[in-house]
Amino acid sequence: MVVGLGLSGFAAADALMQRDAVVTVVSRDRSETIDKRAQILEVLGVTVLFGDEVPAAPPEDTQLVVTSPGVPPHNAFLVAADAAGIPVWGEVELAWRMRPADGAAPWLTITGTNGKTTAVTMLESILQAAGIRAVAAGNVGTPILEAVLHPEPFEVLAVELSSFQLHWSRSLSPYASCLLNVAPDHLDWHGSYDEYRRTKGRIFEQTQVAAVYNVQDPTTEQLLMDADVVEGCRAIGFTTGTPAISMVGVVDDVLADRAFVDDRRSSAAELATIDDLTIDGVPPAPHYLADALAAAALARAYGVPPAGVQAGLRAYRPQPHRVQSVGRVGDVVYIDDSKATNTDAAMASVTAYEHIVWIAGGLLKGADVDELVRAAAPRLRAAVLLGRDREQLAQALRRHAPDVPVVDIASTETGAMATVVRAAQSHARPGDVVLLAPAAASMDMFDNYGARGDAFAAAVQGLQ
Structure with a gap:
C-alpha cells in the first residue's frame, strides 16, 4: 500500500506495479493533479482509494507500506501498520532497495536545516564539470526513484534528504554523507527538537568513505560521533x-x-577562490561559502580533482529564491532569499552583508525574532515589513533597533510587493543590499515562497 499521491507516491506506485506488485494507493487529499495521477495508475491496474474509502488500517495481507515524506509518523494508518508488524518505508528507502544488484550508482547524501538544496546542486555542478554523469535527486531535482531506475544509469547520485525522508529510511549506506547544520525546525512533525536532531544525524549511518560535518556547528560533529x-x-x-x-x-x-x-600536515590543495563564487560583484555570504565547501568535500571524497571543483563552482548559479541576485539598480543590489522561511535561515542572510534594507514578514509560526533582530540591527539601513505577523517584527525592531526607519506595508494583496520594493529603494544608499529574507512562511499573501520571490524579482525589474 502506498500512502499519498504526490510526486513520490505516484513514482512509488508506478515502480512497484511495474515489478508485478499488487498495489493500492490511499490518499486523504484530492485535487485536479491528484485525480489525473489516479486515473493513470488505475489504467495501469493500481487501486486508488480516497476519503471514506481509505481503511483505518492496512488489510491483513499487506506486506509493505510505502509512505510519502510529508505524512507524519503519528498518522493513524501508519501507526496501525507498525502495530501489525508491517514494514513502513519512505520512497528513499524503496529507491535504495530497488537499485541494481550490481553496478549501482553510489550516493553522496546531504541534509541540514538550511542550505541543503544549494549544497546538493553545487555538488551536481561540480560532478558534471568533472565529466561525471551525475544528477541531483531526492528532495530536489529528479525524483529519487526516477534517478535510480533511469534507463541510462548515472555514475553517481547527489542526494538531498529531508528529515522526513531520513525518518523513514532504514538501510541506506551512502558512499559519502554530509550534515550542514542543525537548528529547530519541523518540531510539530517530529514531536521534539531532540527527535528532529537525532533524525538529522541518521544521514551519517553506515557511511562508507567520508562523513562530512560542520566544524562551526558542534551538534553536527556530535551526531557524527x-x-x-x-x-x-x-x-x-x-x-x-x-x-x-x-x-x-x-x-x-x-x-x-x-x-x-x-x-x-604540511600542504593543501587549492580548490577555488572567493572570486569564483562572486556573482554580480557580490562576494559569497558565509552560509553560501559553507555550502560550497561542503559540496567540495563530498566531491573530493568521490575523487574529483581540484580543477573539477573549481570549474563546477565557477559555473554554478544559485537556485531560485536562495540568496539569488535579481538585479542591480544604480549601485544597489537586490537579493532574493525568499527561501529564508525561518529565523535561522534569515539570520544567515542578514548577517552576510554590511549594509542592508531588510524586507521581512509573513507567517512567523510562533517563532521568537528577538535574537534575529538584535543580530541584524547594526547592519540595517531600514526595514520594510509585510505580511500578517509584521507587528511582531516591528516590536522587536523598536526594542533592539529604535533608530532604524521602519516602513509598515499594511496591504496583504500580492501586488503589495511593488510597494514594498519601492519603499526599500527609497531608503537604500549606493553600495547597499536590498534583502528579501522574510524569516517567515509566505502563505498569508502568496501560494508559496517561490511566488513571493517571483513577485519580488518582478518588482525589482519594474524599477529598472
Whole structure:
C-alpha cells in the first residue's frame, strides 16, 4: 500500500506495479493533479482509494507500506501498520532497495536545516564539470526513484534528504554523507527538537568513505560521533575559517583542501577562490561559502580533482529564491532569499552583508525574532515589513533597533510587493543590499515562497 499521491507516491506506485506488485494507493487529499495521477495508475491496474474509502488500517495481507515524506509518523494508518508488524518505508528507502544488484550508482547524501538544496546542486555542478554523469535527486531535482531506475544509469547520485525522508529510511549506506547544520525546525512533525536532531544525524549511518560535518556547528560533529559508520570511514570537517588536518576551509581568499591531499600536515590543495563564487560583484555570504565547501568535500571524497571543483563552482548559479541576485539598480543590489522561511535561515542572510534594507514578514509560526533582530540591527539601513505577523517584527525592531526607519506595508494583496520594493529603494544608499529574507512562511499573501520571490524579482525589474 502506498500512502499519498504526490510526486513520490505516484513514482512509488508506478515502480512497484511495474515489478508485478499488487498495489493500492490511499490518499486523504484530492485535487485536479491528484485525480489525473489516479486515473493513470488505475489504467495501469493500481487501486486508488480516497476519503471514506481509505481503511483505518492496512488489510491483513499487506506486506509493505510505502509512505510519502510529508505524512507524519503519528498518522493513524501508519501507526496501525507498525502495530501489525508491517514494514513502513519512505520512497528513499524503496529507491535504495530497488537499485541494481550490481553496478549501482553510489550516493553522496546531504541534509541540514538550511542550505541543503544549494549544497546538493553545487555538488551536481561540480560532478558534471568533472565529466561525471551525475544528477541531483531526492528532495530536489529528479525524483529519487526516477534517478535510480533511469534507463541510462548515472555514475553517481547527489542526494538531498529531508528529515522526513531520513525518518523513514532504514538501510541506506551512502558512499559519502554530509550534515550542514542543525537548528529547530519541523518540531510539530517530529514531536521534539531532540527527535528532529537525532533524525538529522541518521544521514551519517553506515557511511562508507567520508562523513562530512560542520566544524562551526558542534551538534553536527556530535551526531557524527554518535553514528555507526562503516569501518574506515573518515570524518571530514568543513569550515569558513582556516582548516586543520582532515578539513576543507578558507586560507586568505582560497578554498583549501587539507583532507584529500597526500601530505595533509604540511600542504593543501587549492580548490577555488572567493572570486569564483562572486556573482554580480557580490562576494559569497558565509552560509553560501559553507555550502560550497561542503559540496567540495563530498566531491573530493568521490575523487574529483581540484580543477573539477573549481570549474563546477565557477559555473554554478544559485537556485531560485536562495540568496539569488535579481538585479542591480544604480549601485544597489537586490537579493532574493525568499527561501529564508525561518529565523535561522534569515539570520544567515542578514548577517552576510554590511549594509542592508531588510524586507521581512509573513507567517512567523510562533517563532521568537528577538535574537534575529538584535543580530541584524547594526547592519540595517531600514526595514520594510509585510505580511500578517509584521507587528511582531516591528516590536522587536523598536526594542533592539529604535533608530532604524521602519516602513509598515499594511496591504496583504500580492501586488503589495511593488510597494514594498519601492519603499526599500527609497531608503537604500549606493553600495547597499536590498534583502528579501522574510524569516517567515509566505502563505498569508502568496501560494508559496517561490511566488513571493517571483513577485519580488518582478518588482525589482519594474524599477529598472
